[in-house]
Amino acid sequence: MEVEPIKEGWVMMKGISSIYWALVTLTLSTWQSSLLLASPPMRLENLPPVAPKEAAEKLKQADALLEQGLSAELAYRLAYEVYQKHGVVRAAWFPSWLYRKTKRPLPDPNDRLAVIGAVVEGGYGLPLSMLRRGATSIGLLFRASRALGNYEGIVKWGEMLIQAGNDSYSLIKTVEHARLALAQGIKQYPYRRSSNKNTWRPLPLKFREEDYFILVPLDQACKVLGIPFQYKVNPKTGKRTGAKIGEKGLISLMGRPFARNIRGEVDDMAYAPYEEDGVAWVPFYWLAKQAGIRGWEVRNGKIYVAPK
Structure with a gap:
């Protein structure tokens, strides 16, 4: 029994x-x-x-x-x-x-x-x-x-x-x-080098460097780059969980390097976005790619971008 x-x-x-x-x-x-x-x-x-x-x-x-x-x-x-x-x-x-x-x-x-x-x-x-x-x-x-x-x-x-x-x-x-x-005797394939950097323009955008990545405030960067965005908020907690960019893009702010580009395709980030003191920090390189920027660098305390 x-x-x-x-x-x-x-x-x-x-x-x-x-x-x-x-x-x-x-x-x-x-x-x-x-x-x-x-x-x-x-x-x-x-x-x-x-x-x-x-x-x-x-x-x-x-x-x-x-x-x-x-x-x-x-x-x-x-x-x-x-x-x-x-x-x-x-x-x-x-x-x-x-x-x-x-x-x-x-x-x-x-x-x-x-x-x-x-x-x-x-x-x-x-x-x-x-x-x-x-x-x-x-x-x-x-x-x-x-x-x-x-x-x-x-x-x-x-x-x-x-x-x-x-x-x-x-x-x-x-x-x-x-x-x-x-x-076939070919040792090198074409390596696209940056255009004339004298023609590059600085962006009115603050940034921070962390772990050798250039991070920018999400809302400010999207406005400067002309990328439509809207925060996604958990209705129960009131906390931001991510952001929608463009029509189909999606960024997670939950400690995951998960992202979808503006076309809705999976395009994970190499550095996970995070929120600190009310500011969402996102790697600039990923947003630049969404905005169609061909080249960029940091000099004189500013982010410079190549002309489109």
């Missing part, structure tokens, strides 16, 4: 266990893709050593330069300096604003098990796996070579990534295309 309750309890425990491991598997997959989000992914068992602090900072800066389209040359130089001194190394990090907003100590972003445990355990109120970014020295060298149109670099660093366990289709096809170009 006591069999049924025991059986029922066992089934319940089995169900809880299944849910737990499903969460672990999902978190592990998210971690694997986000760890080297800025670089082509590698298998977990093939991850290189963690870079020393100074080298990690250079990898972080190179990643930001490439994501914002600011200077592939400088990004390559920074990543190569790290590679020359430390070889193939990796670095992972959380955005600086996350440390200001969270009330609990954050796990070491380089510690896989600590991050997974924190996500499964919960209690942070923010998606740690989504906010975490990472890069490797050779991953950044590959990306910089691709941005510069350097076929030799694409093949060299791409082959190293493949040997390290990266078997993504896009990487393999990119390397194959570069090999074919080299076989």
